[in-house]
Amino acid sequence: MFRDTYSDPDGLETVLHEYELSALLDVDSLVITQIEAVPRVLPAPECPWAAASAGRLVGIPVSELRTKVGRELRGTTTCTHLNDLLRSITDVPALLGY
Numbered sequence: 001m002f003r004d005t006y007s008d009p010d011g012l013e014t015v016l017h018e019y020e021l022s023a024l025l026d027v028d029s030l031v032i033t034q035i036e037a038v039p040r041v042l043p044a045p046e047c048p049w050a051a052a053s054a055g056r057l058v059g060i061p062v063s064e065l066r067t068k069v070g071r072e073l074r075g076t077t078t079c080t081h082l083n084d085l086l087r088s089i090t091d092v093p094a095l096l097g098y
Contacts, residue, residue: 002085015041017081021054023089030062030093037082046076053078054086065090 004017018040024033037054039047053073060068069086 002081004081016043017041017047017079019051019082019085021085021089025062025092030098032057032060032062032089034058037085042079047079050077050079050082054082057086062089062092
């Protein structure tokens, strides 16, 4: 999950951006076989459209995500906040002890 918040001077927290991410990886190759980004809270009406860009990563090894996201998920079809979340998947193999 990615969550970006703002706290006003009184301490009231407001969520500005929030995405939930689900992904399945092939155990042997660590290639993404399924991925879905679900927008929860976003600031503009067109922002939820960016969630579909995550699907463009199916078939990509997680080791290539940092480069692939930076090169291919650009412009108005995606979101920098979502891209940050997608790049974080690169760390999954290390967390699993691969």
